[in-house]
Amino acid sequence: MRLVNTRYVVEGSVLARPVINSSGRVLLQTGVRVTTSYIERLMVMGYDVLFIQDDRLEDVEFHMTITGQTREVAYKTIQSVSEYIGNGKDNSLKASSVRTTVKQMINDLLFSADIIGNLTEIQGYDDYTFHHSINTTIIGLVLGLASGYSEQKLLEFGMGILMHDIGKIKVPESILNKKTPLMEEEFEEIKRHSTFGFDILRKNNDFNLLSAHVAFQHHEKWDGSGYPRGLKGNEIHEYGRLAAIADVYEALTSKRIYRKALEPNEAYEYIVSQSNKHFDPKVLKIFKRHIAVYPSGSGIILSNGQRGNVVKQNSSFPNRPLVRVFYQDEEALTTPIDYELVDYPSLMIVAVDNR
Numbered sequence: 001m002r003l004v005n006t007r008y009v010v011e012g013s014v015l016a017r018p019v020i021n022s023s024g025r026v027l028l029q030t031g032v033r034v035t036t037s038y039i040e041r042l043m044v045m046g047y048d049v050l051f052i053q054d055d056r057l058e059d060v061e062f063h064m065t066i067t068g069q070t071r072e073v074a075y076k077t078i079q080s081v082s083e084y085i086g087n088g089k090d091n092s093l094k095a096s097s098v099r100t101t102v103k104q105m106i107n108d109l110l111f112s113a114d115i116i117g118n119l120t121e122i123q124g125y126d127d128y129t130f131h132h133s134i135n136t137t138i139i140g141l142v143l144g145l146a147s148g149y150s151e152q153k154l155l156e157f158g159m160g161i162l163m164h165d166i167g168k169i170k171v172p173e174s175i176l177n178k179k180t181p182l183m184e185e186e187f188e189e190i191k192r193h194s195t196f197g198f199d200i201l202r203k204n205n206d207f208n209l210l211s212a213h214v215a216f217q218h219h220e221k222w223d224g225s226g227y228p229r230g231l232k233g234n235e236i237h238e239y240g241r242l243a244a245i246a247d248v249y250e251a252l253t254s255k256r257i258y259r260k261a262l263e264p265n266e267a268y269e270y271i272v273s274q275s276n277k278h279f280d281p282k283v284l285k286i287f288k289r290h291i292a293v294y295p296s297g298s299g300i301i302l303s304n305g306q307r308g309n310v311v312k313q314n315s316s317f318p319n320r321p322l323v324r325v326f327y328q329d330e331e332a333l334t335t336p337i338d339y340e341l342v343d344y345p346s347l348m349i350v351a352v353d354n355r
Contacts, residue, residue: 001051001062003052004051006048008355009050013050015050048261059311070108077098077162078134081098085200116139135254136246139245157242160213160214161243166200167193167200167215168193169196191227194218194219198215210237214239218247222281226278244279265293290318301349302348303347306337307353322340
């Protein structure tokens with residue numbers, strides 16, 4: 001199995017992973033042989049990469065973070081809560097569905113690998129807000145698990161991070177969906193979603209006050225340059241510090257109609273560069289140990305000019321996975337070569353190349 005940019009997928013290729021939309025509904029199932037019309041339609045819908053079967057890479061390790069069923073449940077939960085609040089029923093919001101959903105996500109993650117080799121499902125353009133909330137929750141819960149959180153802490157943190165952007169329901173859609181740069185007053189309006197979300201959750205007895213603080217603090221920054229209160233360092237609750245990293249990483253690696261997504265390694269490097277600035281350095285150490293820099297199956301180019309794919313993650317060194325190369329520059333090798341990059345310090349991954 002390998003990750004291939006959709007524009008390089010050839011007709012007749014067989015899907016190794018299903019193509020799903022943000023609601024968890026399967027658009028194309030594993031094993032489907034793609035046609036030119038499928039490829040063209042997926043590109044229009046914003047699906048930039050697909051997992052394709054490749055006999056040379058049958059041993060690529062792929063671990064689901066959460067199941068498709070859990071993702072669908074999470075989508076429906078966020079959708080129903082958003083509709084409920086949108087209809088002015090903030091004060092009577094019941095958190096039981098949110099609690100059940102977060103418990104299901106935690107259970108799924110407890111059975112997945114200890115490093116996220118493929119963070120998100122293949123995504124298109126649809127329902128970015130819901131997609132973002134679900135994937136940010138996955139990242140946040142992984143960081144919470146790695147931090148040794150108890151079941152109770154995971155639950156109250158998870159309920160907060162799943163609802164971290166719920167305040168956006170109070171922001172005009174014309175601003176949220178604007179495709180051109182925001183005016184200063186429009187950005188100020190968007191910034192209010194943190195306070196809106198906090199107010200919605202704190203007024204509801206079914207949500208712990210610390211859960212509400214995830215919505216309140218996920219845009220605060222370690223150096224005090226964040227919003228809404230400009231909190232600094234440990235003034236920010238630990239839940240807010242975890243949520244901040246999860247929120248930014250997910251946003252950077254997700255595409256929007258008006259911009260391309262960053263490659264995971266590019267987003268990773270940006271996050272790391274913000275240690276002691278935007279992000280808590282202690283939380284960042286946990287992030288670095290549990291988020292793969294190069295997703296399993298992705299195409300890479302090494303510093304010696306060889307090209308191949310990531311086969312397996314290294315939990316001790318997420319930036320040094322096991323790779324298998326098939327080409328020297330543009331010439332096919334007679335025999336593929338496997339490199340445990342941790343054993344080859346002079347070899348570096350210099351580019352991502354999902355051909």
